[in-house]
Amino acid sequence: MVDSRETVGSVAREAASPPTARVVQVLDFLVHHQGQRFGLSELARRCRITKPTCLGIVTELTASGYLIRDPRTKSYGLGPALVAAGRAAQRDFALGSLVRDRLEGLSKQFDATCTASAVVRDEVMVLETITPPGAAAPATVGQVYPFTPPVGLMFAIWEPDEELDRWLRRGPALSAELDVEHVRRIAAECRQSGYVIESLTPTVRRLHRLMAGVAAQDMSPELRELVTELVSSVGEPMFLRGTPGDSDRTHEVSVLAAPTFDADGRQSMVLAVYVGGAISNHEITQRAAALKAVAAAVTADIGGRNPFER
Numbered sequence: 322m323v324d325s326r327e328t329v330g331s332v333a334r335e336a337a338s339p340p341t342a343r344v345v346q347v348l349d350f351l352v353h354h355q356g357q358r359f360g361l362s363e364l365a366r367r368c369r370i371t372k373p374t375c376l377g378i379v380t381e382l383t384a385s386g387y388l389i390r391d392p393r394t395k396s397y398g399l400g401p402a403l404v405a406a407g408r409a410a411q412r413d414f415a416l417g418s419l420v421r422d423r424l425e426g427l428s429k430q431f432d433a434t435c436t437a438s439a440v441v442r443d444e445v446m447v448l449e450t451i452t453p454p455g456a457a458a459p460a461t462v463g464q465v466y467p468f469t470p471p472v473g474l475m476f477a478i479w480e481p482d483e484e485l486d487r488w489l490r491r492g493p494a495l496s497a498e499l500d501v502e503h504v505r506r507i508a509a510e511c512r513q514s515g516y517v518i519e520s521l522t523p524t525v526r527r528l529h530r531l532m533a534g535v536a537a538q539d540m541s542p543e544l545r546e547l548v549t550e551l552v553s554s555v556g557e558p559m560f561l562r563g564t565p566g567d568s569d570r571t572h573e574v575s576v577l578a579a580p581t582f583d584a585d586g587r588q589s590m591v592l593a594v595y596v597g598g599a600i601s602n603h604e605i606t607q608r609a610a611a612l613k614a615v616a617a618a619v620t621a622d623i624g625g626r627n628p629f630e631r
Contacts, residue, residue: 343370347378348387351399358396419622423615424451427594431608434595436460438476445473448590459595475517478508479580479588479629512629515616516579516609520572571599577608579616586628592616 346368351359359367365375379397382388386402424435428451437449444465452458468476470489477488485508489501511517578593594612620627 343368343374344378344382346370347375347382348403351388351397355399358391358394358398360394360396364397420449420619421451423618424449424592427451427592427611427615428453430611431594434459436593436595437590438593439590440468440473440476441465443468445476459597474504474507475519475578475593476588476591478511478517479582514609515613515627515629516577518572518574518605518609519576519578520574569601569603571601572605573599574605577605577612579609579612581616581619581623582625582627584624584626586626589623589625590619592619 347364347370350364350368351357361376361379362372364379365372368375370378379388379390383390383397383400386400387406388397389400390397420437424437427433428435432453434450434452434456436447436451438445438447438460440446445468447460447462447464450458450460450462466472468488470491477485480488485505489504507517574596576593576595576597578591580588581590581592583589592612592615594608596608600608617627
């Protein structure tokens with residue numbers, strides 16, 4: 322009779338991959354010595370692998386962006402692809418039961434659909450959706466749309482100024498009438514308040530998303546002008562901060578959104594509460610406060626920091 326422990330052990334040995342283990346060993350070593358650079362010989366010696374094997378590993382990792390090679394010293398260190406991978410892993414970790422539970426609480430509190438979204442590979446992607454029983458979801462998990470001005474502004478507001486400006490310069494923009502200075506003022510106000518209010522009907526929001534996809538394609542100048550006129554004719558997105566004054570005054574609101582941040586103080590996700598109708602200043606204040614509290618809790622849970630809080 323075969324000992325099951327021996328069977329498990331043999332399967333584990335067969336499944337092990339020494340070449341893969343050496344790649345992990347190199348990455349683990351550099352992570353442990355972050356901020357430092359190592360030449361090929363020293364890296365091979367300290368990782369206890371042969372120099373030719375180490376050369377093959379670092380060459381491939383450098384080509385993929387997981388390592389960088391200093392052309393002057395010919396030394397190696399951690400590369401930018403690991404930053405993207407780390408942020409993606411951090412986001413996936415955050416989008417476990419923790420975020421779902423928090424969004425469910427928010428959804429129940431206001432009987433509203435709540436979502437978590439992020440920019441993934443230059444597109445805005447819906448990562449989580451919580452919808453009240455019997456309600457139609459305005460967005461589904463995995464849904465994407467172009468991250469093109471003015472669509473997706475709420476995903477650029479809390480980026481550093483240079484990133485916001487770079488995004489605003491991305492072409493082609495949907496409307497020739499986009500007021501860049503107005504957008505910058507909106508960004509400044511939203512960074513101060515900690516949330517943003519989008520005022521668009523669902524139909525117009527869908528049109529902007531559709532036109533963003535169309536505008537991103539190659540087309541003749543005549544067709545591009547027609548697209549621009551079509552989008553401009555229905556109005557640009559209105560992004561508002563909480564309006565001071567009479568608490569009973571109402572505003573047409575499609576969604577309230579607030580950001581979460583990673584450990585570097587960079588925007589990680591945007592959490593949103595859908596409204597889709599007229600609500601008062603008092604109701605805006607209530608929902609914004611609850612949304613900001615959830616966003617702050619998620620930021621804390623993933624070890625992040627809000628760079629706009631002093």
